[in-house]
Amino acid sequence: SVGEIGFATLPEQIHRKSVKKGFDFTMMVVGESGLGKSTLINSLFLADLYKDRKIPNVEEKLDRTVTIEKKTMEIEEKGVKLKLTIVDTPGFGEAVNCENNWKVIESYLTEQFNQFFKDESGLNRKNIVDNRVHCCLYFIPPWGHGLRPLDIEFMKHLHQKVNVVPVIAKADTLNANEIRRLKDKVLRELKENEVHVYQLPDCDSDEDEEFKQQDHELKQSIPFAVIGSTQVVEVNGRRVRGRIYPWGIVEVENPIHSDFLKLRTFLVSTHMQDLKDVTRDVHYENYRAQYLTKISQ
Numbered sequence: 001s002v003g004e005i006g007f008a009t010l011p012e013q014i015h016r017k018s019v020k021k022g023f024d025f026t027m028m029v030v031g032e033s034g035l036g037k038s039t040l041i042n043s044l045f046l047a048d049l050y051k052d053r054k055i056p057n058v059e060e061k062l063d064r065t066v067t068i069e070k071k072t073m074e075i076e077e078k079g080v081k082l083k084l085t086i087v088d089t090p091g092f093g094e095a096v097n098c099e100n101n102w103k104v105i106e107s108y109l110t111e112q113f114n115q116f117f118k119d120e121s122g123l124n125r126k127n128i129v130d131n132r133v134h135c136c137l138y139f140i141p142p143w144g145h146g147l148r149p150l151d152i153e154f155m156k157h158l159h160q161k162v163n164v165v166p167v168i169a170k171a172d173t174l175n176a177n178e179i180r181r182l183k184d185k186v187l188r189e190l191k192e193n194e195v196h197v198y199q200l201p202d203c204d205s206d207e208d209e210e211f212k213q214q215d216h217e218l219k220q221s222i223p224f225a226v227i228g229s230t231q232v233v234e235v236n237g238r239r240v241r242g243r244i245y246p247w248g249i250v251e252v253e254n255p256i257h258s259d260f261l262k263l264r265t266f267l268v269s270t271h272m273q274d275l276k277d278v279t280r281d282v283h284y285e286n287y288r289a290q291y292l293t294k295i296s297q
């Protein structure tokens, strides 16, 4: 339905002690302008985060560099509080020469590690503001025939700094066969180029069959083919988010139409804690080890 995001399961993902404090999660979105990043974020979190966005004119676009835009919102569902930070990266892939776009984003990620490291080694360790990025949704255009050099460059340079979750943007512009073909091509190209996107952990063997089936379906869906919309339409008396076409309505949350719900389930109901754990135990630890090696030389 239009009314619920689904993060009330968060307490089940972690010890009850932290429930009172609330949860926080930081997600970055990367992909060229117009791929539906802001719309998807608004759809995922039932928000209206980007309503006064400014559309750059052509001249501004020519010498545009990537900028970092951070927005935070606090949401509450069934008594569970979530502080969600969205890091947007406008300008990505837009300049005439975008060879170094990934560097701006890499520096941002490293800076957050630097800051955390400094705070963690400081005197006031209790009140650290943790700005480390837990997940990066990378938007792949639906109209290409797979990954472009820009996509591969970005993911290859950043896969050891952040959990990269690839998504196929604007999936309503493709039919089911085209989506399957594009997904297979993308998976093949990721492998050929040794890009390691975020891997969902293996399921515990004591989980029930329904959970295992859901987990299997999630894994099969990557890269998630997504649709976003800020428009609420009526379908058979239900009010849902959708996109209206002459031939019918595409429903954002209809699992037959896209992987939107799977992506949302993955992000907020089942894997948010794992994304945070991997950020802390793998990406941050990597950074720390490299930093400590560097200063000891």
Ligand code: GDP
Pocket: 031, 032, 033, 034, 035, 036, 037, 038, 039, 040, 169, 170, 171, 172, 173, 226, 227, 228, 229, 243
């Ligand atoms: P951003 O620049 O990546 O943040 O893209 P926006 O979210 O601003 O969307 C750009 C345009 O694409 C807007 O006109 C949206 O209505 C449209 N759009 C967003 N998501 C979708 C989608 O899933 N399918 C289609 N067909 N259009 C979309």
Ligand code: MG
Pocket: 037, 038, 039, 050, 088
């Ligand atoms: Mg945007």
